[in-house]
Amino acid sequence: MPELPEVEIAARHLRAALVDRGPICMLVPEPGQNGLLDAFAAGTPGALLSVRRHGKQLALDFEDGGTFRLHLGMTGRFEALNRGDEWPRHARFIWACEGEPRLAFVDPRRFARFGHRRGGHPSDDFAGLGPDALDSTLDEWCLALDRPLPVKPALLEQSRLAGVGNIYACEGLHGAGVDPRRPAHSLSRDTVEFLRLAVQRAMRATLEREADAPMRYLNEGGVPNPFRIYGREGEACAACGAAIERFKQAGRSTWWCPACQGGWTGHPE
Numbered sequence: 001m002p003e004l005p006e007v008e009i010a011a012r013h014l015r016a017a018l019v020d021r022g023p024i025c026m027l028v029p030e031p032g033q034n035g036l037l038d039a040f041a042a043g044t045p046g047a048l049l050s051v052r053r054h055g056k057q058l059a060l061d062f063e064d065g066g067t068f069r070l071h072l073g074m075t076g077r078f079e080a081l082n083r084g085d086e087w088p089r090h091a092r093f094i095w096a097c098e099g100e101p102r103l104a105f106v107d108p109r110r111f112a113r114f115g116h117r118r119g120g121h122p123s124d125d126f127a128g129l130g131p132d133a134l135d136s137t138l139d140e141w142c143l144a145l146d147r148p149l150p151v152k153p154a155l156l157e158q159s160r161l162a163g164v165g166n167i168y169a170c171e172g173l174h175g176a177g178v179d180p181r182r183p184a185h186s187l188s189r190d191t192v193e194f195l196r197l198a199v200q201r202a203m204r205a206t207l208e209r210e211a212d213a214p215m216r217y218l219n220e221g222g223v224p225n226p227f228r229i230y231g232r233e234g235e236a237c238a239a240c241g242a243a244i245e246r247f248k249q250a251g252r253s254t255w256w257c258p259a260c261q262g263g264w265t266g267h268p269e
């Protein structure tokens with residue numbers, strides 16, 4: 001499932017393949033499935049001027065003043081196309097420029113969401129989202145986490161902090177040595193800073209590792225787990241050697257090391 005780093009990589013691929021390449025057109029392999037895609041494909045948006053990302057959302061600004069919005073959903077990703085390639089299975093649409101198909105948006109489970117804006121303001125594209133998790137300050141994190149609920153589910157609320165999903169919440173809490181059950185508002189400012197840096201470090205590690213590779217998701221099978229704690233129940237913690245455990249929090253699995261991250265006694269720091 002895409003999290004912030006995968007969406008950032010998608011944004012970079014889109015910029016490299018399509019920005020400033022002249023008029024862009026959208027091809028829809030199966031017309032009649034999505035009215036918005038059909039309408040966009042029938043239009044003439046002109047050149048792609050910029051690709052913006054905030055949290056897990058993308059906004060593509062075109063020469064005609066329109067903006068195409070995209071959320072990758074559960075399985076959405078872009079695949080590069082070369083001249084003469086067959087269109088991949090499960091392609092929802094294909095971006096073409098200079099007379100050639102360039103990038104296919106492939107979405108086997110069809111959970112991706114699309115939108116289109118004409119008029120209004122660029123900030124409308126990300127309305128309702130908190131500050132971007134990778135590009136946000138300590139003050140913004142302190143504000144986002146000033147809540148009585150446990151810190152793990154608090155990190156996942158996109159309206160407070162945009163882009164942290166289950167993987168980077170687990171990785172960041174482990175990296176910062178924070179008990180996922182602790183009320184978010186009980187964390188000291190210093191601990192919030194450790195957490196912010198740990199989440200951002202884990203995201204940057206994925207960006208560096210995956211930047212040049214075709215996009216893959218852990219749940220596709222056959223993909224080695226690159227994470228320190230996520231998905232490693234029963235394995236030894238890389239930091240201390242204790243057994244990693246898993247429990248459910250707000251309906252989602254939390255992986256954690258009770259030795260590194262335990263010790264919360266119910267009292268604020």
Ligand SMILES: [Zn+2]
Nearest residue numbers: 237240257260
């Ligand atoms: Zn440990």
